[in-house]
Amino acid sequence: MSELTRFSMSIEETLFQRLGKLVxxxxxxxxxxxxxxxxxxxxxxxxxxxNEEVVGTITLVxxxxxxxxxxxxxxxxxxxxxxxxxxxxxxxxxxICAEMILTKGRAKEIQEISDLLRQQRGVLHATLSxxxxxxxxx
Amino acid sequence: MSELTRFSMSIEETLFQRLGKLVxxxxxxxxxxxxxxxxxxxxxxxxxxxNEEVVGTITLVxxxxxxxxxxxxxxxxxxxxxxxxxxxxxxxxxxICAEMILTKGRAKEIQEISDLLRQQRGVLHATLSxxxxxxxxx
Amino acid sequence: MSELTRFSMSIEETLFQRLGKLVxxxxxxxxxxxxxxxxxxxxxxxxxxxNEEVVGTITLVxxxxxxxxxxxxxxxxxxxxxxxxxxxxxxxxxxICAEMILTKGRAKEIQEISDLLRQQRGVLHATLSxxxxxxxxx
Amino acid sequence: MSELTRFSMSIEETLFQRLGKLVxxxxxxxxxxxxxxxxxxxxxxxxxxxNEEVVGTITLVxxxxxxxxxxxxxxxxxxxxxxxxxxxxxxxxxxICAEMILTKGRAKEIQEISDLLRQQRGVLHATLSxxxxxxxxx
Numbered sequence: 001m002s003e004l005t006r007f008s009m010s011i012e013e014t015l016f017q018r019l020g021k022l023v024x025x026x027x028x029x030x031x032x033x034x035x036x037x038x039x040x041x042x043x044x045x046x047x048x049x050x051n052e053e054v055v056g057t058i059t060l061v062x063x064x065x066x067x068x069x070x071x072x073x074x075x076x077x078x079x080x081x082x083x084x085x086x087x088x089x090x091x092x093x094x095x096i097c098a099e100m101i102l103t104k105g106r107a108k109e110i111q112e113i114s115d116l117l118r119q120q121r122g123v124l125h126a127t128l129s130x131x132x133x134x135x136x137x138x
Numbered sequence: 139m140s141e142l143t144r145f146s147m148s149i150e151e152t153l154f155q156r157l158g159k160l161v162x163x164x165x166x167x168x169x170x171x172x173x174x175x176x177x178x179x180x181x182x183x184x185x186x187x188x189n190e191e192v193v194g195t196i197t198l199v200x201x202x203x204x205x206x207x208x209x210x211x212x213x214x215x216x217x218x219x220x221x222x223x224x225x226x227x228x229x230x231x232x233x234i235c236a237e238m239i240l241t242k243g244r245a246k247e248i249q250e251i252s253d254l255l256r257q258q259r260g261v262l263h264a265t266l267s268x269x270x271x272x273x274x275x276x
Numbered sequence: 277m278s279e280l281t282r283f284s285m286s287i288e289e290t291l292f293q294r295l296g297k298l299v300x301x302x303x304x305x306x307x308x309x310x311x312x313x314x315x316x317x318x319x320x321x322x323x324x325x326x327n328e329e330v331v332g333t334i335t336l337v338x339x340x341x342x343x344x345x346x347x348x349x350x351x352x353x354x355x356x357x358x359x360x361x362x363x364x365x366x367x368x369x370x371x372i373c374a375e376m377i378l379t380k381g382r383a384k385e386i387q388e389i390s391d392l393l394r395q396q397r398g399v400l401h402a403t404l405s406x407x408x409x410x411x412x413x414x
Numbered sequence: 415m416s417e418l419t420r421f422s423m424s425i426e427e428t429l430f431q432r433l434g435k436l437v438x439x440x441x442x443x444x445x446x447x448x449x450x451x452x453x454x455x456x457x458x459x460x461x462x463x464x465n466e467e468v469v470g471t472i473t474l475v476x477x478x479x480x481x482x483x484x485x486x487x488x489x490x491x492x493x494x495x496x497x498x499x500x501x502x503x504x505x506x507x508x509x510i511c512a513e514m515i516l517t518k519g520r521a522k523e524i525q526e527i528s529d530l531l532r533q534q535r536g537v538l539h540a541t542l543s544x545x546x547x548x549x550x551x552x
Contacts, residue, residue, distance in 0.1 A: 002152040006222040009147070009170040014276050018181055019521040027533040032147040037532070038176045040539055043156055056505070057473040057514045058545075061548040090516055092469070096548040100471045100514050102504055118451070119441040124551040125454055127471075127543040134475040134510040137538040138152050165395040182401055195335040195367070195376045195403075198406040199410040217405070226377055230331070238333045238376050240366055256313070257303040262413040263316055265333075265405040272337040272372040273383040276401040278428040285423070285446040290416040314452045319432055326495055410439050414428050414514040 002138050014056065024121050044132045048107045056110040057129040058101040058117060065095055066122025073117065096124070104133065140276050181269045187243045194248040195267040196239040196255060203233055204260025211255065215239065218251050234262070242271065278414050291344060298334065320408045331407045332386040333405040334377040341371055341396025348394065354376065356389050374398070416552050462521045469525040470541040471517040472531060476484045479509055480536025489533065491515065494527050510538070518547065 011019075019031055048055050057073045066068055076138040077084050083105035099118075103110050111128065118126035149157075166172040176268055184190050202208055204240050215222050221243035228236045239255075249266065256264035287295075295307055304310040323330050340346055353360045359381035366374045376392075377388050387404065394402035433445055442448040461468050465542075478484055491498045497519035504512045516526050524550075525542065532540035 004148045005151050005154055006146055006151050007154060007169070008144055008187060009173060010142045011145050011170065011174055012140045012276055013143050014274065015174060015177065016145060018141055018274050019177055022184065024182070026533065027530060028533070031145070032149065033423045035147055035173060035177070036149055036153060039153065039157055039173070040446050042176060043160065044539055045161065052425060055473070055512050057543060058472055059471040059476050059545045061469065061546055061551070063548070079511070085504050086502050088514070088516065090499050092518070092537065092547055092548070095515050096547070098469050098516060100502070102502065102512060104506070116441060120188045123449065123492070124548045125458055125546050127545050129471060129473045129541040129543045131473045131541050132475055132539050133506055134477070134538045135507070136152065136156050137475070138150055138477060157285065164294050165392060167397070178401055193337065195333055195384060195405060197333040197405045197407045198342050199331065199408055199413070201410070201414060223365050223366050224363050225379065226362050226376070230380070230409055231411070232414065235379060236331055238378050239363070240374060240376050241365065242368070259305070259309065261406050263320055264408045267333060267335045267403040267405045269335045269374065269403050270337055270401050271368055272339070272400045273369070275337070276339060278426045280424045281427050282422055283430060284420055285449055286418045287421050287446065287450055288552055289419050290418045291450060291453065292419055292421060292548065295453055298457065298460065307421070308425065311423055312425055312429060312448060314456060315429065315433055318436065322436065339423050348531050380476070383433055385481060412428065412432050414426055
């Protein structure tokens with residue numbers, strides 16, 4: 001964490017009370033923490049929009065009986081080994097696997113890999129979580 | 139607008155500088171205004187989630203040659219006249235119309251009307267904008 | 277509407293049954309209509325992504341007591357008169373107005389206008405509905 | 415995979431051509447596969463909306479120097495051990511970690527866990543990927 005500073009903002013009385021209710025209904029300990037989290041979410045959106053270096057998790061659900069699929073998925077990941085940080089595999093039932101793939105790289109490259117994996121025959125579902133290297137969120 | 143108050147929050151030095159950059163890149167005049175806007179967006183999301191009284195705009199694009207479609211759309215809107223505040227119609231070309239419908243009511247009812255309109259044959263596209271009565275945003 | 281054609285697709289038995297349930301739970305009259313609507317939604321997303329000519333509705337909620345705001349909003353819309361097709365205004369209570377603005381133009385220009393309007397002091401909320409000219413959806 | 419069946423649908427000529435372009439621009443091998451994937455995405459959205467049993471990946475980015483944070487995150491995950499299937503941890507730099515957590519359970523419970531983790535002090539970012547057990551997607 002970097003040093004904490006204080007920042008004073010003006011806000012309408014009504015809006016301030018609504019903020020208080022929102023914070024107390026959630027599990028946040030105080031208003032500052034709530035606002036900082038909103039701000040961090042916005043910054044991460046900007047990182048993805050501006051094609052900065054980001055972190056993303058690709059989650060695949062696929063049928064491992066599909067011919068050559070595992071081989072293809074492994075091959076695609078190796079081809080992008082500079083971007084893929086770690087892969088974890090779980091057997092959901094006799095046929096279906098879930099795989100989560102942590103990636104770090106330019107936003108566009110991660111999106112392309114995610115699209116490529118989704119399009120393989122036998123992949124039932126693919127999602128991409130937009131996250132961050134955290135460098136500018138501290 | 140309700141009375142303005144001041145609120146002081148703690149924030150990491152780095153995060154504070156990033157906020158400054160974000161504000162200056164956008165057209166916001168100052169940090170307070172930017173944060174209040176983020177907060178208002180969050181409050182509106184909550185209003186929709188909690189099925190409160192909200193405002194929403196339904197935008198339809200449709201082919202006015204489709205048999206009985208205009209009649210059906212008008213009928214559906216009349217049936218929900220307590221929710222529909224105003225409708226504006228524009229002719230996009232010889233065949234296609236755009237219609238925007240301002241609604242005010244419970245979030246769920248507005249979503250249902252929007253779904254119902256979307257499902258009519260000849261409606262090419264329908265979207266629903268999630269907005270607010272503004273009562274708690276001042 | 278353009279001429280109808282028939283298209284035959286292969287689909288897993290289970291998935292086909294799930295499609296049937298989805299259609300019958302919704303108000304769609306048949307599977308074809310449901311799939312065509314999914315496809316149209318995807319096409320509209322592409323139009324916005326590729327900065328094509330699109331239609332969008334901007335919904336503003338604002339406090340009309342804010343000094344000079346109405347004048348500013350009108351001025352901004354006039355400045356973009358080639359994009360703004362129609363504006364409808366509703367008084368929500370003594371102080372708050374809702375305004376829906378139908379626009380047609382390049383995706384990026386519409387997004388910029390929407391951002392510009394959102395950032396005006398006194399505007400409590402702004403949303404942009406991503407819709408279409410419908411040309412390629414028939 | 416379940417048995418394949420054939421399904422014939424009617425579609426406007428123009429829309430059919432747009433579908434062809436969309437498929438050829440993407441990496442999909444044919445129209446059927448593209449439509450099945452759109453359908454699966456819709457089904458997964460429904461599973462989450464209807465609080466069915468789903469799979470979700472929570473991605474956390476956090477500062478491991480924050481006092482007691484690692485302990486708290488581990489504790490929270492153990493408390494929900496019936497939902498957490500696997501956790502993978504990566505050190506992004508000297509201070510920041512990324513953690514991806516594969517979960518399987520009711521949609522609401524997974525969302526609650528995700529919110530709870532996000533709200534811990536020191537967690538810089540949290541996202542939840544909405545995925546599926548794949549049972550109804552085959």
